[in-house]
Amino acid sequence: MQHFHDKTNITLKNSFxxxxxxxxxxxxxxxxxYPKFFRRYKLDDYEELKFIKNFGKITTSKKYGxxxxxxxxxxSAGGLYPCEIYIQIRGIKGFLSxxxxxxxxxxxxxxxxxxxxxxLEYYFNETSSKKFVILISNVYFRSAWxxxxxxxxxxxxxxxHQLASIFSSxxxxxxxFSFNFNFDKKRLNEEFGFxxxxxxxxxxxxxxxxETKPKKLRERPVTVCPTDYFIKNSFIEEFVKKFEEENFEIKEELSFFENLSKEQLQTAINKRRSxxxxxxxSISKAEFAFITENIFKISQKLGIEIFFINNNIEDMKRGVYKNVTLLKEGDFKEIETKLAFNQKLAGESCFTLFYTSKEEKYAKAVIFCAFFAHIISLKATHLNISSSxxxxxxxxxTQNFLNTKNNILYLQAVGR
Incomplete structure (x- = not known):
């Protein structure tokens, strides 16, 4: 998978x-x-299913022209929303399984x-039926466009980010619940006619x-095109084939919202914006600690190393940190902006996080960099602090500046 990362690097040369x-x-x-004649059920009509709304509901609309x-x-990057969600549901009173x-x-x-x-349990080698099986898919042309x-x-x-939305819900x-990335992706992609x-x-x-063990799907769901038109990308489809073979487990306990009440978390979900x-x-050192609580510790267990640059956190030395250790003291706002493709947001933040990894399971590392970024975004929102x-x-x-051989996987600017 390293090949795909290297082939998509942005360099000073190719950017021009x-x-x-x-x-x-x-x-x-x-x-x-799906077609209009398919049966639909409003989530508001089923109390036990209302939590699904937080997976991806529309919270606001903006007009551009x-x-x-x-x-x-x-x-979503560029507001393109390539993720789709499928949910297998069993055992809800008054609701068709x-x-x-x-x-x-x-x-x-x-x-x-x-x-x-x-x-769907059949494709996970599960020996018992599940109340819910939630699947996240990608429609790649929406982003490749x-x-x-x-x-x-x-x-x-x-x-x-989608996984973290489900997690917070x-x-x-x-x-x-449990995360699962070990299912037969290739077979299931075929079953859905993707x-x-x-x-x-x-x-x-x-x-x-x-404890009943379900059999494979007796028939394929109807195939529906996920976009109104489609342009094939051989490079991405080669990546998809490699990804179908990359299985991994998440056994670490993910504890992030213990200090938030249900009402506070719901408000943060509704208010979160990029x-x-x-x-x-500025923000206080206590606010920084609250936002990043457990993030550095848990991310390291998943093979992710987080660097950050402190631009405006009170009572902390300004400079470059690896996890919580100061590496270089100083003002790096100008360099930070240049590294972030000349986006001012990076240099004007209170702190900017650099998610990096040399984790062998490439997809796992990238997915969970964004997962942690989403958790940080929700906790910052609770404090009326913004992020992107x-x-x-x-x-x-960026690798050279941070003096790391890790892949640079994501940046996140946080501030007021």
Whole structure:
């Protein structure tokens, strides 16, 4: 997988060679919709299913000229939203057991397969049925339309943010769950008839009390094109084939919201936004500690090393840190801005995080860099502090500045 990372590096040289022109009138559709005659169920009508709304509901809309953009609970690179969510549901009173597609625009579940003695558990080698099986897929052309081959990074990052949205929703309701990346992705992609236009990235499983072992799906769900048009990208499809073979486990306990009440977490989910500019006001050392609590410790267990530059945290020396250790003291705002593809946001933040890794499981590292960034974003939002992920940066220059051989996977600016 290192090959794909290296091939999508931004360097000082190739950044000036980019000639791609973006015609926003040609943006592919960012919502997948099944035919009108499919059965749909409004989430507000089922108390036990309302938590699903926090996975990706629309929280606000903005107008840019004549175009209206819907913003959701989870951010997305370029506002392109390549993630789709499928949910298998069993054992809800008054609700048909089946596989559903979550339709964000309608805030509803669309039934795409009714269960009998079959189920998604078969593709996870599970010996018992699950109450919920939540699958995250990527529609790669939505991102590739703008970012070309580098879209492979944004697809993984968007998956990480989506996974964290699901994580925070389940924590909100004290629902026990497990992440799963060890299922038969290739077989399941075929069963859903994705034809490489869409592919599964990860899953979340929620236990059921029944010990019956479901069989494979007795029939394939109806194939629906996830975009209104499609342009094939051989590089990305080669990446997808490699990703189908990359299985990994997450056994670490992820503890992040213990100091937030249910109401506080829900408010943060509703209010979270990606900021475009900071007021350049400081934050306290206590606020920094609250926002990053457990992040450095848990990320290291997953093979992720986090550097950060302190620009404006009170009672802390300004400079470059690795985890919580000061490496270089000084003012690095100008360098920071240049590294972040000349985006002022990085240098004007209170602190900017650099997520890095040499983890052998490349997809795992990238996904969880964005997962941690999302957790930080929610905790910062609770304190009325803003943040934004930065996916465009000079890879080699950032490595050299941080004096690391790790891959640079994501940047995040946090501040007021």
């Amino acid at each position: 060679e980019q000639t791609q022109f973006i015609d926003w009138r040609t943006q592919p559709r960012s919502f997948k919709t 004549k175009e209206e953009v819907n913003l959701r609970t989870n951010p 089946g596989i559903y597609h979550y339709e964000v625009l309608e805030d509803s579940l669309c039934l795409i397969h009714e269960l009998s003695n079959d189920g 703008k970012y070309d081959n580098r879209a492979i990074r944004y697809l993984l990052l968007d998956t990480g 389940l924590k909100l309701e004290n629902i026990n 034809n490489c236009q869409e592919f599964f990235q990860g899953a979340v499983l929620i236990d059921n009390e029944k 900021v475009r500019a900071f007021k350049k006001e 992920g930065i996916g465009a940066y000079f890879d080699d220059e």
